[in-house]
Amino acid sequence: MTTTKTAPPKEPGGSGTEETRESPAPRQPTRAAAWLRAVGGQNVGLIGGLVLVTALFGSLNPAYLTWANIKVIGDAVTISGLLALVQTVVIICGALDISVGSQVGVASVVSAMVFTSTGSNALLGIAAALGVGLLAGLVNGAVIVYGRINPVIATLATLAVYKGIAQLLSKGAAQGYVSNDDVFVFLANGSVLGVPVLLWVLALVTVCIHLLLGYTDIGRNMYAIGGNDTAARLAGIHINKYLIAVYGLAGVVAALAGVLLTARTGFGHPVSGSEGLELKAITAAALGGCLLTGGRGGVGGTLLAITLLGALDNGLTVEGVNPFWQNVAQGTLLVAAVVIQKRRAHERAVGLPT
Numbered sequence: 001m002t003t004t005k006t007a008p009p010k011e012p013g014g015s016g017t018e019e020t021r022e023s024p025a026p027r028q029p030t031r032a033a034a035w036l037r038a039v040g041g042q043n044v045g046l047i048g049g050l051v052l053v054t055a056l057f058g059s060l061n062p063a064y065l066t067w068a069n070i071k072v073i074g075d076a077v078t079i080s081g082l083l084a085l086v087q088t089v090v091i092i093c094g095a096l097d098i099s100v101g102s103q104v105g106v107a108s109v110v111s112a113m114v115f116t117s118t119g120s121n122a123l124l125g126i127a128a129a130l131g132v133g134l135l136a137g138l139v140n141g142a143v144i145v146y147g148r149i150n151p152v153i154a155t156l157a158t159l160a161v162y163k164g165i166a167q168l169l170s171k172g173a174a175q176g177y178v179s180n181d182d183v184f185v186f187l188a189n190g191s192v193l194g195v196p197v198l199l200w201v202l203a204l205v206t207v208c209i210h211l212l213l214g215y216t217d218i219g220r221n222m223y224a225i226g227g228n229d230t231a232a233r234l235a236g237i238h239i240n241k242y243l244i245a246v247y248g249l250a251g252v253v254a255a256l257a258g259v260l261l262t263a264r265t266g267f268g269h270p271v272s273g274s275e276g277l278e279l280k281a282i283t284a285a286a287l288g289g290c291l292l293t294g295g296r297g298g299v300g301g302t303l304l305a306i307t308l309l310g311a312l313d314n315g316l317t318v319e320g321v322n323p324f325w326q327n328v329a330q331g332t333l334l335v336a337a338v339v340i341q342k343r344r345a346h347e348r349a350v351g352l353p354t
Contacts, residue, residue: 046287046304050311057315064318071196075264077310078198079104079257083277084284084306085209085299086253091285092213093246094226094294095144095151100254101277102162103136105270107258109166112176112268115184122183129262130255136162137251141244159278166270179266188263198260205253210299222246226294276327283330284309286337309333 058065083100090097107129115125136158144154169175178184190197213219224232225239233239257277262268286292287308288301313326 043289043301043304046301046308050304050308053308053311053315057311057318060315061318064315069314069318073307073310073314074196074199076314077306078202079260079264080277080280080284080310081202081303081306082205082253082257082260083281084288084302085205086250087278087281088285088288088290088297088299088302089209089213089222090151090246090250091282091290091292092226092294092297093222093243094229095243095246096155096282096292097140097247097250098152098155098278098282099136099140099159099162100250100281101275101279102159102166103133103251103254104258104261104277105166105275106136106162106169107133107255108262109170109175109268109270111259111262112174112178113169115178115181116176120181122178122181125178126183126259129259130252133251133253133255133258134248135251137248137254138244140251141247144247145240145243163271170268170270172270174265174267174269176262176268177266178262184263184266187260198264201256201260205256206299206303213298218242223295226291226296228295279327279330279334280306280309283334283337286334292338 054065063069083104087097087100110132111125111129113125114128115122118124140155140158143149143158144151147154179188187197187201192200213222221232221237221242224235224237225242229239284306285297285302287305288297288303290297290302309330312329316326316329317323
Protein backbone atom coordinates (compact mmCIF):
# COMPACT_ATOMS: atom_id res chain seq x y z
CA MET A 1 0.00 0.00 0.00
CA THR A 2 1.42 3.36 -1.01
CA THR A 3 0.95 6.61 0.80
CA THR A 4 0.66 10.02 -0.75
CA LYS A 5 2.56 12.82 0.85
CA THR A 6 0.90 16.19 0.83
CA ALA A 7 2.80 19.43 0.73
CA PRO A 8 2.93 21.26 4.04
CA PRO A 9 0.57 24.17 4.28
CA LYS A 10 1.94 27.54 3.31
CA GLU A 11 2.91 29.64 6.30
CA PRO A 12 1.30 33.03 6.47
CA GLY A 13 3.61 35.48 4.85
CA GLY A 14 5.86 32.69 3.64
CA SER A 15 7.19 32.14 0.14
CA GLY A 16 5.41 28.77 -0.36
CA THR A 17 6.71 25.87 -2.44
CA GLU A 18 8.68 26.22 -5.61
CA GLU A 19 5.69 25.07 -7.69
CA THR A 20 3.40 27.76 -6.30
CA ARG A 21 3.71 31.20 -7.87
CA GLU A 22 1.66 34.22 -7.10
CA SER A 23 -0.12 35.70 -10.12
CA PRO A 24 0.87 39.27 -10.84
CA ALA A 25 -1.57 41.92 -9.68
CA PRO A 26 -3.72 43.33 -12.49
CA ARG A 27 -2.37 46.54 -13.90
CA GLN A 28 -4.41 49.51 -12.79
CA PRO A 29 -5.48 51.81 -15.62
CA THR A 30 -3.87 55.21 -15.64
CA ARG A 31 -5.94 58.27 -14.89
CA ALA A 32 -5.77 59.32 -18.54
CA ALA A 33 -6.96 55.90 -19.72
CA ALA A 34 -9.82 55.91 -17.22
CA TRP A 35 -10.87 59.39 -18.36
CA LEU A 36 -10.70 58.36 -22.01
CA ARG A 37 -12.87 55.30 -21.32
CA ALA A 38 -15.40 57.41 -19.42
CA VAL A 39 -15.65 60.11 -22.06
CA GLY A 40 -15.37 57.82 -25.07
CA GLY A 41 -12.86 57.92 -27.89
CA GLN A 42 -15.45 59.25 -30.32
CA ASN A 43 -16.31 62.15 -28.02
CA VAL A 44 -12.65 62.96 -27.43
CA GLY A 45 -12.20 63.22 -31.18
CA LEU A 46 -15.18 65.57 -31.42
CA ILE A 47 -13.85 67.74 -28.59
CA GLY A 48 -10.48 67.89 -30.35
CA GLY A 49 -12.18 68.85 -33.62
CA LEU A 50 -14.20 71.56 -31.89
CA VAL A 51 -11.07 73.01 -30.26
CA LEU A 52 -9.26 72.93 -33.62
CA VAL A 53 -12.10 74.65 -35.49
CA THR A 54 -12.48 77.28 -32.79
CA ALA A 55 -8.75 78.00 -32.70
CA LEU A 56 -8.52 78.18 -36.49
CA PHE A 57 -11.38 80.59 -37.09
CA GLY A 58 -10.56 82.54 -33.93
CA SER A 59 -7.05 83.20 -35.25
CA LEU A 60 -8.38 84.17 -38.67
CA ASN A 61 -11.01 86.56 -37.33
CA PRO A 62 -11.09 87.86 -33.73
CA ALA A 63 -14.83 88.55 -34.08
CA TYR A 64 -15.43 84.80 -34.19
CA LEU A 65 -14.79 84.41 -30.46
CA THR A 66 -16.88 87.37 -29.33
CA TRP A 67 -19.92 86.75 -27.13
CA ALA A 68 -22.25 88.11 -29.83
CA ASN A 69 -21.02 85.54 -32.35
CA ILE A 70 -21.05 82.71 -29.81
CA LYS A 71 -24.70 83.57 -29.16
CA VAL A 72 -25.38 83.36 -32.91
CA ILE A 73 -23.82 79.89 -32.96
CA GLY A 74 -25.90 78.87 -29.96
CA ASP A 75 -29.14 80.08 -31.55
CA ALA A 76 -28.41 78.19 -34.76
CA VAL A 77 -27.35 75.05 -32.91
CA THR A 78 -30.59 75.00 -30.90
CA ILE A 79 -32.89 74.29 -33.83
CA SER A 80 -30.59 71.81 -35.58
CA GLY A 81 -29.68 70.31 -32.21
CA LEU A 82 -33.30 69.49 -31.38
CA LEU A 83 -33.61 67.61 -34.65
CA ALA A 84 -30.28 65.84 -34.14
CA LEU A 85 -31.33 64.68 -30.67
CA VAL A 86 -34.61 63.19 -31.83
CA GLN A 87 -32.91 61.75 -34.92
CA THR A 88 -30.61 59.97 -32.48
CA VAL A 89 -33.62 58.30 -30.86
CA VAL A 90 -34.99 57.23 -34.26
CA ILE A 91 -31.63 55.83 -35.37
CA ILE A 92 -31.17 53.91 -32.12
CA CYS A 93 -34.41 52.10 -32.99
CA GLY A 94 -32.88 51.10 -36.32
CA ALA A 95 -34.88 53.58 -38.40
CA LEU A 96 -34.39 57.01 -39.99
CA ASP A 97 -36.48 60.16 -40.45
CA ILE A 98 -35.57 62.24 -43.49
CA SER A 99 -38.73 64.38 -43.25
CA VAL A 100 -37.88 66.32 -40.06
CA GLY A 101 -36.81 69.43 -41.98
CA SER A 102 -40.14 69.63 -43.81
CA GLN A 103 -42.00 69.08 -40.54
CA VAL A 104 -40.19 72.13 -39.16
CA GLY A 105 -41.48 74.15 -42.12
CA VAL A 106 -45.08 73.01 -41.64
CA ALA A 107 -44.98 73.76 -37.91
CA SER A 108 -43.45 77.18 -38.51
CA VAL A 109 -46.18 78.15 -40.96
CA VAL A 110 -48.99 76.76 -38.79
CA SER A 111 -47.75 78.52 -35.65
CA ALA A 112 -47.64 81.90 -37.41
CA MET A 113 -50.96 81.49 -39.26
CA VAL A 114 -52.88 80.35 -36.17
CA PHE A 115 -51.28 83.15 -34.16
CA THR A 116 -52.53 85.69 -36.70
CA SER A 117 -55.98 84.20 -37.21
CA THR A 118 -56.76 83.97 -33.46
CA GLY A 119 -56.04 87.59 -32.65
CA SER A 120 -52.36 87.18 -31.76
CA ASN A 121 -52.79 84.23 -29.40
CA ALA A 122 -49.28 82.80 -29.15
CA LEU A 123 -50.20 79.81 -27.00
CA LEU A 124 -52.81 78.63 -29.49
CA GLY A 125 -50.31 79.03 -32.31
CA ILE A 126 -47.70 76.97 -30.44
CA ALA A 127 -50.25 74.29 -29.45
CA ALA A 128 -51.48 74.00 -33.05
CA ALA A 129 -47.92 73.61 -34.33
CA LEU A 130 -47.14 70.88 -31.80
CA GLY A 131 -50.39 69.09 -32.67
CA VAL A 132 -49.57 69.19 -36.38
CA GLY A 133 -46.06 67.90 -35.62
CA LEU A 134 -47.46 64.99 -33.61
CA LEU A 135 -49.88 64.13 -36.42
CA ALA A 136 -47.12 64.26 -39.03
CA GLY A 137 -44.90 61.99 -36.95
CA LEU A 138 -47.67 59.48 -36.33
CA VAL A 139 -48.41 59.41 -40.07
CA ASN A 140 -44.75 58.59 -40.71
CA GLY A 141 -44.86 55.75 -38.20
CA ALA A 142 -48.13 54.36 -39.54
CA VAL A 143 -46.90 54.41 -43.13
CA ILE A 144 -43.74 52.55 -42.15
CA VAL A 145 -45.44 49.99 -39.89
CA TYR A 146 -48.71 49.27 -41.68
CA GLY A 147 -47.51 50.04 -45.19
CA ARG A 148 -44.42 47.89 -44.58
CA ILE A 149 -42.24 50.49 -46.26
CA ASN A 150 -38.57 51.03 -45.57
CA PRO A 151 -38.18 54.08 -43.28
CA VAL A 152 -35.82 55.80 -45.72
CA ILE A 153 -38.27 55.51 -48.61
CA ALA A 154 -41.29 56.38 -46.47
CA THR A 155 -39.81 59.52 -44.93
CA LEU A 156 -38.26 60.55 -48.24
CA ALA A 157 -41.80 60.56 -49.62
CA THR A 158 -43.25 62.45 -46.65
CA LEU A 159 -40.38 64.94 -46.94
CA ALA A 160 -41.88 66.00 -50.26
CA VAL A 161 -45.46 65.76 -48.95
CA TYR A 162 -44.89 67.98 -45.90
CA LYS A 163 -42.84 70.46 -47.89
CA GLY A 164 -45.71 70.73 -50.37
CA ILE A 165 -48.26 71.15 -47.56
CA ALA A 166 -46.23 73.99 -46.05
CA GLN A 167 -46.04 75.72 -49.42
CA LEU A 168 -49.75 75.24 -50.09
CA LEU A 169 -50.74 76.64 -46.68
CA SER A 170 -48.49 79.65 -47.03
CA LYS A 171 -48.79 80.05 -50.80
CA GLY A 172 -45.02 79.94 -50.91
CA ALA A 173 -44.54 83.10 -48.84
CA ALA A 174 -43.67 83.95 -45.24
CA GLN A 175 -46.75 84.14 -43.03
CA GLY A 176 -47.72 86.21 -39.99
CA TYR A 177 -45.63 88.54 -37.88
CA VAL A 178 -44.85 87.46 -34.33
CA SER A 179 -42.06 89.84 -33.31
CA ASN A 180 -44.51 92.09 -31.46
CA ASP A 181 -45.72 89.26 -29.19
CA ASP A 182 -44.21 88.85 -25.73
CA VAL A 183 -44.20 85.04 -25.81
CA PHE A 184 -42.39 84.72 -29.14
CA VAL A 185 -39.99 87.53 -28.25
CA PHE A 186 -39.17 85.77 -24.98
CA LEU A 187 -38.50 82.51 -26.80
CA ALA A 188 -36.24 84.22 -29.33
CA ASN A 189 -34.39 86.77 -27.22
CA GLY A 190 -35.18 86.10 -23.57
CA SER A 191 -32.78 84.69 -21.02
CA VAL A 192 -32.99 82.96 -17.65
CA LEU A 193 -30.04 83.27 -15.25
CA GLY A 194 -28.08 84.84 -18.06
CA VAL A 195 -28.59 81.85 -20.40
CA PRO A 196 -30.71 82.33 -23.56
CA VAL A 197 -34.12 80.65 -23.49
CA LEU A 198 -33.29 78.80 -26.70
CA LEU A 199 -30.43 77.00 -24.96
CA TRP A 200 -32.66 76.23 -21.98
CA VAL A 201 -35.12 74.55 -24.35
CA LEU A 202 -32.31 72.51 -25.92
CA ALA A 203 -30.99 71.55 -22.46
CA LEU A 204 -34.43 70.47 -21.25
CA VAL A 205 -35.03 68.25 -24.29
CA THR A 206 -31.51 66.83 -23.93
CA VAL A 207 -32.05 65.87 -20.29
CA CYS A 208 -35.45 64.31 -21.03
CA ILE A 209 -34.11 62.18 -23.88
CA HIS A 210 -31.02 61.19 -21.88
CA LEU A 211 -33.17 60.02 -18.98
CA LEU A 212 -35.52 58.21 -21.37
CA LEU A 213 -32.71 56.31 -23.08
CA GLY A 214 -30.50 55.58 -20.13
CA TYR A 215 -32.77 55.12 -17.14
CA THR A 216 -36.07 53.62 -18.30
CA ASP A 217 -37.23 50.27 -19.62
CA ILE A 218 -38.55 52.11 -22.67
CA GLY A 219 -35.05 53.29 -23.53
CA ARG A 220 -33.55 49.83 -23.03
CA ASN A 221 -36.22 48.37 -25.29
CA MET A 222 -35.35 50.94 -27.96
CA TYR A 223 -31.73 49.83 -27.93
CA ALA A 224 -32.90 46.22 -28.10
CA ILE A 225 -35.09 46.92 -31.12
CA GLY A 226 -32.25 48.61 -32.98
CA GLY A 227 -29.70 45.99 -31.97
CA ASN A 228 -31.72 42.93 -32.96
CA ASP A 229 -35.39 43.36 -33.80
CA THR A 230 -35.99 39.61 -34.03
CA ALA A 231 -34.69 39.01 -30.52
CA ALA A 232 -36.65 42.02 -29.29
CA ARG A 233 -39.86 40.62 -30.78
CA LEU A 234 -39.25 37.20 -29.21
CA ALA A 235 -38.67 38.97 -25.89
CA GLY A 236 -42.21 40.36 -26.09
CA ILE A 237 -41.43 43.94 -27.14
CA HIS A 238 -44.19 45.40 -29.31
CA ILE A 239 -41.95 46.86 -32.00
CA ASN A 240 -44.72 48.47 -34.05
CA LYS A 241 -45.99 50.51 -31.10
CA TYR A 242 -42.48 51.66 -30.31
CA LEU A 243 -41.79 52.77 -33.88
CA ILE A 244 -45.04 54.73 -34.14
CA ALA A 245 -44.37 56.37 -30.77
CA VAL A 246 -40.79 57.26 -31.70
CA TYR A 247 -41.89 58.90 -34.94
CA GLY A 248 -44.59 60.76 -33.02
CA LEU A 249 -41.91 62.06 -30.66
CA ALA A 250 -39.80 63.10 -33.65
CA GLY A 251 -42.76 65.05 -35.02
CA VAL A 252 -43.36 66.91 -31.74
CA VAL A 253 -39.70 67.88 -31.35
CA ALA A 254 -39.52 68.96 -35.00
CA ALA A 255 -42.61 71.10 -34.42
CA LEU A 256 -40.96 72.65 -31.37
CA ALA A 257 -37.99 73.51 -33.58
CA GLY A 258 -40.44 75.07 -36.06
CA VAL A 259 -41.94 77.25 -33.31
CA LEU A 260 -38.45 78.43 -32.32
CA LEU A 261 -37.67 79.16 -35.97
CA THR A 262 -40.80 81.32 -36.17
CA ALA A 263 -39.80 83.13 -32.98
CA ARG A 264 -36.26 83.77 -34.24
CA THR A 265 -37.22 85.07 -37.68
CA GLY A 266 -40.54 86.72 -36.78
CA PHE A 267 -42.45 84.90 -39.52
CA GLY A 268 -43.64 81.42 -40.46
CA HIS A 269 -41.39 80.07 -43.19
CA PRO A 270 -42.47 77.14 -45.39
CA VAL A 271 -38.96 76.31 -46.60
CA SER A 272 -36.39 78.99 -45.74
CA GLY A 273 -34.59 78.13 -42.53
CA SER A 274 -35.73 74.51 -42.48
CA GLU A 275 -34.37 73.13 -45.73
CA GLY A 276 -31.33 70.91 -45.25
CA LEU A 277 -31.88 70.42 -41.52
CA GLU A 278 -32.47 66.69 -41.99
CA LEU A 279 -28.98 66.24 -43.47
CA LYS A 280 -27.42 68.14 -40.58
CA ALA A 281 -29.37 66.08 -38.03
CA ILE A 282 -28.32 62.75 -39.56
CA THR A 283 -24.71 63.91 -39.89
CA ALA A 284 -24.58 65.01 -36.25
CA ALA A 285 -26.06 61.71 -35.05
CA ALA A 286 -23.58 59.67 -37.11
CA LEU A 287 -20.61 61.80 -36.04
CA GLY A 288 -21.79 61.53 -32.45
CA GLY A 289 -21.47 57.76 -32.45
CA CYS A 290 -24.91 56.54 -33.54
CA LEU A 291 -24.67 53.29 -35.45
CA LEU A 292 -26.85 53.87 -38.52
CA THR A 293 -28.04 50.28 -38.39
CA GLY A 294 -29.40 50.92 -34.89
CA GLY A 295 -28.77 49.82 -31.33
CA ARG A 296 -26.04 52.27 -30.37
CA GLY A 297 -25.78 56.00 -29.68
CA GLY A 298 -26.39 58.70 -27.12
CA VAL A 299 -27.16 62.36 -26.67
CA GLY A 300 -23.69 63.41 -25.48
CA GLY A 301 -21.90 62.64 -28.71
CA THR A 302 -24.75 64.09 -30.77
CA LEU A 303 -24.59 67.40 -28.90
CA LEU A 304 -20.84 67.62 -29.40
CA ALA A 305 -21.22 66.85 -33.10
CA ILE A 306 -23.96 69.42 -33.72
CA THR A 307 -21.89 72.03 -31.87
CA LEU A 308 -18.92 71.19 -34.08
CA LEU A 309 -21.06 71.54 -37.21
CA GLY A 310 -22.49 74.84 -35.97
CA ALA A 311 -19.04 76.22 -35.19
CA LEU A 312 -17.78 75.12 -38.62
CA ASP A 313 -20.75 76.64 -40.50
CA ASN A 314 -20.47 79.90 -38.60
CA GLY A 315 -16.73 80.08 -39.18
CA LEU A 316 -17.19 79.65 -42.91
CA THR A 317 -19.86 82.36 -42.88
CA VAL A 318 -17.71 84.80 -40.87
CA GLU A 319 -14.87 84.27 -43.32
CA GLY A 320 -17.19 84.99 -46.25
CA VAL A 321 -16.88 81.52 -47.76
CA ASN A 322 -19.58 80.56 -50.27
CA PRO A 323 -22.39 78.99 -48.17
CA PHE A 324 -22.67 76.13 -50.64
CA TRP A 325 -19.41 74.84 -49.18
CA GLN A 326 -21.31 74.13 -45.97
CA ASN A 327 -23.25 71.41 -47.77
CA VAL A 328 -20.00 70.02 -49.13
CA ALA A 329 -18.53 69.92 -45.63
CA GLN A 330 -21.62 68.25 -44.13
CA GLY A 331 -21.77 65.60 -46.84
CA THR A 332 -18.06 64.88 -46.50
CA LEU A 333 -18.33 64.52 -42.72
CA LEU A 334 -21.31 62.16 -43.09
CA VAL A 335 -19.39 59.93 -45.50
CA ALA A 336 -16.37 59.97 -43.18
CA ALA A 337 -18.52 59.00 -40.19
CA VAL A 338 -20.10 56.07 -42.02
CA VAL A 339 -16.74 54.86 -43.36
CA ILE A 340 -15.31 54.88 -39.82
CA GLN A 341 -18.32 52.88 -38.58
CA LYS A 342 -17.87 50.28 -41.32
CA ARG A 343 -14.15 49.98 -40.66
CA ARG A 344 -14.74 49.47 -36.94
CA ALA A 345 -17.32 46.79 -37.75
CA HIS A 346 -14.76 45.08 -40.08
CA GLU A 347 -17.26 44.92 -42.92
CA ARG A 348 -15.84 44.04 -46.31
CA ALA A 349 -16.01 46.46 -49.20
CA VAL A 350 -19.10 46.13 -51.38
CA GLY A 351 -18.45 44.01 -54.46
CA LEU A 352 -14.91 43.11 -53.47
CA PRO A 353 -13.62 39.81 -52.09
CA THR A 354 -13.06 39.53 -48.35
